[in-house]
Amino acid sequence: MATSMQKLVGVSQEDDEEEMEMDVKEEDDEDEENGEKQIAAQMMIGVDEVMPSTSSSDQFQYQPQLQEQVSNQSGGGGARRSRPLEEKERTKLRERHRRAITARILAGLRRHGNYNLRVRADINDVIAALAREAGWVVLPDGTTFPSRSQSSPAAGTSAGMTSSSSQMVSQQIPPPPATLQGVSSGYRTTVEYNACRMKGVFMPTPSPYDLSSTAPAQSLGVVADGGEQTERLPLIAGSTQVINDKQIIGLPTKLPERDFAGTPYVPVYVMLPLGVINMKCELADPDGLLKQLRVLKSINVDGVMVDCWWGIVEAHAPQEYNWNGYQRLFQMVRELKLKLQVVMSFHECRGNVGDDVCIPLPHWVAEIGRSNPEIFFTDREGRRNPECLSWGIDKERVLRGRTAVEVYFDYMRSFRVEFDEFFEDGIISMVEVGLGPCGELRYPSCPVKHGWRYPGIGEFQCYDQYMLKSLRKAAEMRGHSFWARGPDNAGSYNSQPHETGFFCDGGDYDGYYGRFFLNWYSQVLLNHGDRVLSLAKLAFDGTCITAKLPGIHWWYKAASHAAELTAGYYNPCNRDGYTAIATMLQKHGAALSFSCAEHHILEQQDHLREALADPRGLVWQVLNAAWDVSIPIASENAFLCHDRVGYNTILDNVKPVNDPDGRHFSSFTYHRLSPLLMERQNFMEFERFVKRMHGEAVLDPQV
Numbered sequence: 001m002a003t004s005m006q007k008l009v010g011v012s013q014e015d016d017e018e019e020m021e022m023d024v025k026e027e028d029d030e031d032e033e034n035g036e037k038q039i040a041a042q043m044m045i046g047v048d049e050v051m052p053s054t055s056s057s058d059q060f061q062y063q064p065q066l067q068e069q070v071s072n073q074s075g076g077g078g079a080r081r082s083r084p085l086e087e088k089e090r091t092k093l094r095e096r097h098r099r100a101i102t103a104r105i106l107a108g109l110r111r112h113g114n115y116n117l118r119v120r121a122d123i124n125d126v127i128a129a130l131a132r133e134a135g136w137v138v139l140p141d142g143t144t145f146p147s148r149s150q151s152s153p154a155a156g157t158s159a160g161m162t163s164s165s166s167q168m169v170s171q172q173i174p175p176p177p178a179t180l181q182g183v184s185s186g187y188r189t190t191v192e193y194n195a196c197r198m199k200g201v202f203m204p205t206p207s208p209y210d211l212s213s214t215a216p217a218q219s220l221g222v223v224a225d226g227g228e229q230t231e232r233l234p235l236i237a238g239s240t241q242v243i244n245d246k247q248i249i250g251l252p253t254k255l256p257e258r259d260f261a262g263t264p265y266v267p268v269y270v271m272l273p274l275g276v277i278n279m280k281c282e283l284a285d286p287d288g289l290l291k292q293l294r295v296l297k298s299i300n301v302d303g304v305m306v307d308c309w310w311g312i313v314e315a316h317a318p319q320e321y322n323w324n325g326y327q328r329l330f331q332m333v334r335e336l337k338l339k340l341q342v343v344m345s346f347h348e349c350r351g352n353v354g355d356d357v358c359i360p361l362p363h364w365v366a367e368i369g370r371s372n373p374e375i376f377f378t379d380r381e382g383r384r385n386p387e388c389l390s391w392g393i394d395k396e397r398v399l400r401g402r403t404a405v406e407v408y409f410d411y412m413r414s415f416r417v418e419f420d421e422f423f424e425d426g427i428i429s430m431v432e433v434g435l436g437p438c439g440e441l442r443y444p445s446c447p448v449k450h451g452w453r454y455p456g457i458g459e460f461q462c463y464d465q466y467m468l469k470s471l472r473k474a475a476e477m478r479g480h481s482f483w484a485r486g487p488d489n490a491g492s493y494n495s496q497p498h499e500t501g502f503f504c505d506g507g508d509y510d511g512y513y514g515r516f517f518l519n520w521y522s523q524v525l526l527n528h529g530d531r532v533l534s535l536a537k538l539a540f541d542g543t544c545i546t547a548k549l550p551g552i553h554w555w556y557k558a559a560s561h562a563a564e565l566t567a568g569y570y571n572p573c574n575r576d577g578y579t580a581i582a583t584m585l586q587k588h589g590a591a592l593s594f595s596c597a598e599h600h601i602l603e604q605q606d607h608l609r610e611a612l613a614d615p616r617g618l619v620w621q622v623l624n625a626a627w628d629v630s631i632p633i634a635s636e637n638a639f640l641c642h643d644r645v646g647y648n649t650i651l652d653n654v655k656p657v658n659d660p661d662g663r664h665f666s667s668f669t670y671h672r673l674s675p676l677l678m679e680r681q682n683f684m685e686f687e688r689f690v691k692r693m694h695g696e697a698v699l700d701p702q703v
Contacts, residue, residue, distance in 0.1 A: 102122065102123050102126075105126060106121050106125075106126065109126065109129075124142070128142075128144075131144055132609030133609065137609075138609075257648060258648075258651070258652065258657065259697075260651060260655065260692040260693075260695060260696075261695065261696065261697035261698075262695055263655050263664075263695040264655065264662075264664050264695060265693075265694050265695050266654055266655065266664060266665060266666070266667060266668055266693045266694070266695075267302035267303070267339075267429075267666075267667045267668070267693075268301055268302055268667075268668050268669075268670065268689075268690050268693050268694070269301070269302055269303045269304055269305050269339075269341050269667060269668070269669040269670070270296055270301055270303075270304050270305070270669070270670045270672065270673050271304070271305045271306075271636070271669055271670065271671045271672035271673065272289075272304050272305065272306045272307075272672065272673055273356075273672060273673055273674070274307065274349055274355065274356060274357045274359070274672075275356065275357035276289065276306060276329065277306075277309070277312060277325040277326065277329065278312075278325070279312060279315070279359070280325075281312050281313065281322045281323070281324050281325040281326070282324065282325045282328075283325050283328050283329055286328065286332070289329075289332070290332060292673060292678065293332065293333065293336055293338065294336065295678065295683075296338070296673075297336050297337070297338060299683075299686070299687040299690055300690060300691075300694065301338070301690060302338070302339055302667075303333070303338045303339030303340055303341060303429065304333060304338060304339075304340065304341070304673070305340075305341040305342070305343065305432075305669050306326075306329065306340070306341075306342055306343070307342075307343045307345040307349075307439075308326060308342050308343060308344060308345060308415060309345045309349070309359050310344075310345060310346045310347075310361065310362060310411060310434075311348060311349075311359045311360050311361050311362050312325075312359060313326075313411070314362050314411060315362050315363055316362070316363055316364065317364055318364060318399070318400050318402070318407075319410060319414075321411070321414045321418070323414075323415070323418045323419075326419075327418075327419075330419060330422055330427070330428075333427065334422065334425070334427050339426075339427060339428075339429045340422065340427055340428045340429065341428075341429060341430045341431075341432065341667075341669065342415075342428060342430075342431055342432070343431075343432040343434060343439055344408075344411065344412055344415070344431065344432065344433050344434050344536070345434050345439055346388060346389070346408060346411075346434040346435075346439075347361075347387055347388040347434055347436070347437055347438060347439060348360045348361050348386065348387050348388070350387075352437075352438055352448065360386075361386060361388075361389075364400070365389075365399065366386070368398065368399060368400070369384075369386060372398060374390070374392075374464045374465045374466060375389055375390055375393050375398055375399075375464070375466075376388075376389065376390055376464065377390045377443065377444050377461040377464065378390070378461065378462075378463040378464040378467075379450065379459045379460070379461055379463060380459060380460070380463055380486060380490075382463065383450055384464075385437075385444045385447050385449075385450070385461065387437045387444050387447070388434075388436055388437050388444065389404050390464045390466060390467060391404075391436075391467070391524055391525070391527075391528040392464055392465075392466025392467040392469070392470060392524075393466050394527075394528055394531055396466055405531050405532060405535060408532055408535065409535040409538075409539060412431075412433075412535065412536055412539040412540065413539045415539075416539050416540060423540075423542075423543060428543065429543075429544065430543070430544045430545070430546060430591075430634070430667070431536065431540050431543055431544070431545050431546070432545070432546045432547070432548060432593060433532060433533060433536045433545055433546070433547060433590075434548075435528065435529055435532055435533075435547055435548070436528075438548075438550070439548055440548045440549060440550045441525065441528075441529050441547050441548065441549055441568075441581070442525070442549070442550055442552075442567045442568050442569070443460075443461045443462075443521075443525065443566065443567055443568045444461055445458035445459060445460070445461055445563075445566035445567045445568075446458040446493065446563070446566075446567070447493075450493060451493055451494065452493040452494060453493075453494055454554065454611070455496075455554040455555065455563070455610065455611030455613070456492075456493045456494035456495060456496075456563075457490075457491060457493075457494075457495050457496065457497060457500075457503060457555060457562040457563050457566055458493055458562075458563055458566035458567065459490070459491075459492060459493050459566055460486050460487065460490060460521065460566055461566075462486055462521060462524075463486060467524070468484070470520075470524065471484050471485075471486075471517075471520060472484035474516075474520045475516075478516060480513075480516070483513055483516055483517065486517070487502045487508065487514070487517060489501035489502045489508065490502040490503065490566075491503070496555075496562075497555055497558045497560050497562040500562075502514065503558075503560040503562035503565070504560070505558075505559050505560075507560060509560050509562075509565065509572065510560075510572065510574075518565060518570045519570060521565075521568060521570070522568055522569065522570035522577065522580075524568075525568035525569075526580060526581065526584055529547060529581070529584055529585075530584050530587070530588075533545065533547060533584075533585070533588040533590055534588060536588075536590075537588045537589065537590070544591055544632070545588070545589070545590045545591070546590055546591040546592065546593045546634055547585055547590050547591075547592065547593065548593040548594070548595075549578075549581070549592060549593070549594050549622065550567070550595065551594070551595055551615060551618055551619065551622075551638070552564045552567050552569065552618070553613045553614060553615040553617075553618045554611040554612070554613040555611060555612055555613070556612065556613055556614040556615075556617055556618050557612035557613070557614050557617075558612045559572060559573045560572050560573075561573065561577075564577065569581075571621075576621075576625070578621060578622050578625040579625045579628070579629075581625070582625040582626045582628065582629045582631060583629055585626075585629075585631050586629040586630070586631045590631070591631055591632035591633065591634055591666060592622075592626045592631055592632070592633050592634070593633075593634045593635070593636065594619075594622055594623070594626075594633060594634075594635060595635070595636050595637065595638040619653075627661075627663055632665075632666035633665050633666060634665060634666055634667045634668070634669065635650075635653070635654060635665045635667075635668050635669070636668065636669040636670070636671055637650065637670060637671050638671070640671075640676070641670075642676065642677070642682040642685060642686070643685065644685055644688075647685060647686075647688075647689040647692075650668070650689075651689070651692055651693065653665075654668055654693070668693060670686070688700075
């Protein structure tokens with residue numbers, strides 16, 4: 001009996017030690033619960049032997065007596081008093097309450113923040129997700145350390161970190177608000193990384209609404225005793241507390257906003273739906289469109305943007321153009337005294353993100369492609385991509401006696417003649433020239449139809465006979481004819497850089513052959529843009545023309561920048577790949593259109609940590625390259641945006657605060673007109689956004 005009592009005392013001592021730890025950590029594992037159940041069972045057996053008819057509520061009265069008996073039978077000598085059952089029940093209640101709060105946090109992150117948390121995620125998963133978003137590396141075993149962009153540079157680069165540029169940036173960044181309890185500033189990651197990456201460039205002061213630098217901003221209801229949601233407040237993960245069984249937020253209910261009254265006027269355009277003109281070149285819904293345009297006009301939107309599809313206008317035969325639907329649309333826009341931005345869309349609309357209609361290339365081009373598939377971009381496996389024409393035929397007469405650039409020029413010249421009065425009256429304010437897939441100046445390196453999925457590095461698209469002919473010529477001029485081939489160790493569409501011999505750290509991309517190939521590959525992109533824009537400038541003389549660049553932000557923190565390389569941007573960590581593009585645009589007086597205004601949305605995605613992505617770093621590299629050569633920048637959103645936080649972030653990017661040169665974007669295009677935008681609450685927010693873009697005062701700047 002004495003031996004069993006000693007064992008019982010030993011278990012009680014261990015439980016007391018665990019209870020002291022729980023007071024600090026509020027954690028309870030299965031071993032402790034099992035131990036508590038065993039002790040409770042033994043205690044209850046002892047009580048039942050003394051008073052078998054005692055109720056469960058009365059049994060607690062005898063707990064001290066039982067503990068005293070246990071201590072006496074074990075020989076005394078300093079054995080600590082065992083924990084009463086009431087304490088254990090309170091511990092369990094606290095643990096259940098803690099888990100309920102964790103469950104609400106996880107549910108909010110999944111629903112509002114698009115965090116990819118597993119079903120049985122715990123607080124460790126949340127902390128790991130937030131740490132990775134802040135730029136830290138968290139290994140599966142929990143080991144956490146700063147990423148390469150956060151770590152201090154070696155002695156050779158430390159001087160660069162203390163340059164005047166980085167000092168200016170750090171001075172511009174305010175400390176986190178005092179109300180953000182327990183949340184450290186996350187601005188350090190972006191600032192230090194860009195200070196190393198881009199010395200001597202301007203970085204804007206982060207917006208108070210750009211919460212992604214610290215932790216993702218969410219919206220969570222304060223739960224009252226009755227379980228009702230009483231108010232929705234902004235939430236930064238890690239700032240919640242539990243007091244009196246209520247969940248409260250250590251944040252102000254209203255975040256401060258910049259006052260944009262008196263700031264420069266930035267025109268706002270709205271992109272029309274992709275299918276506004278059907279395949280017969282007719283307005284799909286003229287009455288419905290007219291009503292929507294009138295509503296847009298009522299809030300002083302400056303104009304609309306529309307795609308002029310090559311596959312619709314020149315669909316059936318070469319140089320037979322049908323502009324009827326566009327004539328009616330443009331007339332409608334002019335009557336409402338709106339302006340027009342038009343896109344010369346020389347690509348197909350099908351299979352990409354946001355494509356809700358199917359508009360192929362012209363039928364006669366498809367016929368040529370069936371007999372000569374080499375006119376399309378081709379990957380290493382020989383798969384053709386009919387989304388747009390290969391740049392290898394820019395100067396090859398394979399399109400019924402015309403080269404590709406001649407076909408583009410004839411189309412643009414026909415448009416200019418057809419709508420001459422709209423140009424003369426200033427109704428058409430800008431022409432965006434399509435230069436590749438999705439109208440962007442890039443290779444179709446990441447085609448979903450060929451199995452690509454984010455964050456794959458994509459594949460080089462240089463294996464049609466015309467591109468290989470150009471590569472062979474470049475290799476012979478260099479004196480190394482055996483270089484007339486594409487890389488054979490560059491992986492596949494969904495590979496990651498470290499999995500390939502070409503893109504890994506110290507890989508072939510930085511060897512003699514790799515530098516030769518990438519220089520040729522990117523030069524073909526530059527030459528294509530140069531040819532087409534020179535003809536666009538001739539066709540649209542006196543009108544602003546623009547070229548569109550995408551934001552290839554994944555693997556930006558990897559040394560090779562693999563996804564950018566396959567897309568045609570020779571931009572590894574030791575080379576600037578965007579300056580040459582900006583210089584080419586400046587040569588033709590063209591503006592840069594860049595989808596960057598809501599990069600904070602990307603930064604809130606949990607999967608960015610795995611892709612070493614840096615949307616913010618990419619944005620400011622591209623913008624500074626454009627500003628260095630003084631070309632205008634037009635912007636558009638890549639994702640749906642209907643909330644005030646998103647609009648405020650766009651405003652802060654379009655009109656950077658504290659820019660020493662007072663630079664701002666030349667225009668902003670909202671993607672896109674839809675029934676969702678026209679919903680009352682969404683449209684009220686959009687109207688407020690337009691006013692602030694125009695530099696007008698709003699009545700509720702702090703709402």
